[in-house]
Amino acid sequence: MAIKQDYFDTAFELLSEQGYSALKQATLCKRLRVTTGSFYHYFENWHDFTSQLLEHWRTARTTQLVETAQQHGDPIEQLETLLQFALDLPHRAEAAIRVWSKVNPDVRAVQEAVDAQRLEVVLSATRTIFDDEGEALHHARWGLYLxxxxxxxxxxxxxxxxxxxxxxxxxxxxxxxxxxSHVSPI
Structure with a gap:
């Protein structure tokens, strides 16, 4: 029997392999080799599943990142942590979520929240490097754009x-x- 996490993991596999249009209840259950009854044991309906999936993604791939990065006092160490995090992301699944967000306002809201959280954690590091808020924001956006x-x-x-x-x-x-750090105050 599949556990709730299996549904999320399999959904990310489907998103990675075939894009958001492949994310369907029947496909998910077939891949997991479970019945729809098993699905309804964990989720009220498809909307509940996609909401929980997106919340799981936001929490696992962003909220935990923010907490981890903020444990470092040095901004460069924070940025190195963020770089490692970025390399480990499920990029194909995230690309599919970005496409999905263009056609679904609920997904768009989560995508925008994820981008805002990620921008804020990078901005937190760049603010300690730049005295100018605009310059810090430009560099933080640069990272997110990349x-x-x-x-x-x-x-x-x-x-x-x-x-x-x-x-x-x-x-x-x-x-x-x-x-x-080499500029001495007058």
Whole structure:
């Protein structure tokens, strides 16, 4: 018998393999080799399932990230943690969720919340590097744009490419951080 987590894991597999249009109750149950009765043991209906799936994704892939990154006092260590996190994301599934969010307002709301949370955690790190709020925000957005663009264009096919571009961003931020720490107050 499948447990609730199995439904979420299998849903992410379907999203990764075939996109959001493949995410159907019958396909999910068939992949898990369970009956629809088993499905209804955990979920009231399909909307309940997709709501819980998206909440699980938001919590597991963003809220926990924020908590982990904030454990580091150094902004560069925070950014390194974020980079490792970004490399481990299920990019094809996230790309499918981004497509899904274009046609479903409930999914769009969760996607926007995830992007906002991710932006905020990067912004928290860049604020300690830049005295200018606008500059900190531009650099934080840069990181999010790299991630979202990678998911849209590569869908996780070349994680080395994502690592390369994110490391370039971190290198620039490290340089700015060193410059800031070497400037003595007058």
């Amino acid at each position: 991630l979202a663009g990678y998911q849209e264009l590569d869908s996780g096919e070349d994680p080395a490419a994502l690592e390369w571009v994110l490391r370039r961003l971190i290198r620039e931020l490290e340089e700015k951080s060193r410059e800031k």
